[in-house]
Structures are given as C-alpha cells and as structure tokens.
Amino acid sequence: MSRDVDRRTFVRAGVAVGVVGTGLLGTRVGAAESRAAFQAADVETALKALYGTAVVSETDQIEIRAPEIAENGAVVPVMVTITLPNPEDLAILGDRNRQPLALRCPLTPALGGELSTRIKLATTSNIVVVVKAGGKLYQAAREVKVTIGGWGG
C-alpha cells in the first residue's frame, strides 16, 4: 500500500518536473544554455545548445541577402526574409567564426518576416540562418567571400 503511494507521488513529481521543463522550452531557452550556445566553437554545438538538436532541413523559404564579396569582414550586412509558416525562433551564424552564433531571437507574433543586421565574418565562409518552425529546424546558407577577416585574433 505505502509502496503504491510512493509510486504515485513519484509519478506526480515527474509530471510536475516535465511540465515546468516544457514551459521553459516553449518560451525561451534559459540564459545559461544560450550563453553556452554563443560560446560554442562550431555550428552544430551552438544549435544543440539552443534547440537540443542539430538536425536541420534545407529550405528555400529562408532568403538571405548579403554581399557576394565583403572587403571588410568586420561589417557584413545581412538581410533575412522568412516565409516559413509558424516560425518560432531564428539564429544567424557565421560558420567559420571562432564563435559562430551571432544573433538569436524568438520570432514572436509581433514580428514581421524581415530582419536586417550586420555581422562579423572571420574569413570566406557561409552565413547560416536557422529557423525553428513547427518544432523543426530549417536552414539556408549563403557564401560570402571575405577579403580582410573581421573577427579579430
């Protein structure tokens, strides 16, 4: 009898933990996890830290506009247009930077599908844009030839 009660309590505790955990993931990754993502040394580690997976599908519903040749890698303009349905989260990375993840933002309903920023690229490399939509990760990439690297070091 008491063993059964213990089991129930245990199950309930488990459910509670599960609910709290899901709640956190549903809104945003905790600060510690996303700091780890920004310090990650490669794209895969950064994506795993942010989204728990690095499994991504290519899509043409993310358009990246960036110069073909950037003379100064310290300032590379990037414009992203997202036409994926139900977008949830966005990450912009430079795949050969010492810390690839540059920008990450939840795609709240208040946001339109266009975002522009300027990022640093260490060398000729790909700008990778990952969008989480409908619980899955999608990506597009665009190569930029960099004349003078702009990441420092």
Next chain:
Amino acid sequence: MTGSIKLQARLQAGSNIAALKALIQHPMETGFTKDRKTGEVIPEDYITTVTIKLNGTVVATQEWGAGVSKNPYLALQLKGCKAGDKIELAWADLKGDSDSAAVTVA
C-alpha cells in the same frame, strides 16, 4: 550609458507594420582582438540582450553574441502598430552597461 541609440520607426504604406531601424554605438569586442599598441588582449565586451517594447509591452527580444558587428545596426518589422505608438529599444552588455531609447511611430 546614454545617447547610444538612434531609432526610427515608420509605418509601411497602407499597413499596420512599422519598419523599425536601430543604430547602436557599442565596441562589440570579441575578446580575441589585441590592442595594436600594447599587444594586450582587449577584453570581451558586447551586447547580449536587446529588448523591444511597443507601448510599454515587450514584443520582441534578441540575444547577441560577439559576432554582431561593432556599432550594431538592426532593422525589423513590428506588426500591430499605428501612427503615434511608442516603440522602445533597450540593450544590456556583458559588463552590465545598458541604455534605452524611444521613438514615436510616424
């Protein structure tokens, strides 16, 4: 820090979408660059969070890393806006510095 942000918000013709543009003065040091004179590594110092409010309510947040360029530029679209609405943008960096600015949607 004050006065580090330039903001502009314009309604896109015939819509309730405002185009928000922000220019922020910040060194965005990666922590991997050396000072050319002293040869010492310049400590990392970059903006980590950007928060955007529409009429006092947070509508968007961003997290930035060292990969965002010095003196960052950001442009995005905010839905559900009308002329006269107040948009506020605030940033905070690794060192604990922060700033905010507001603009009226035109």
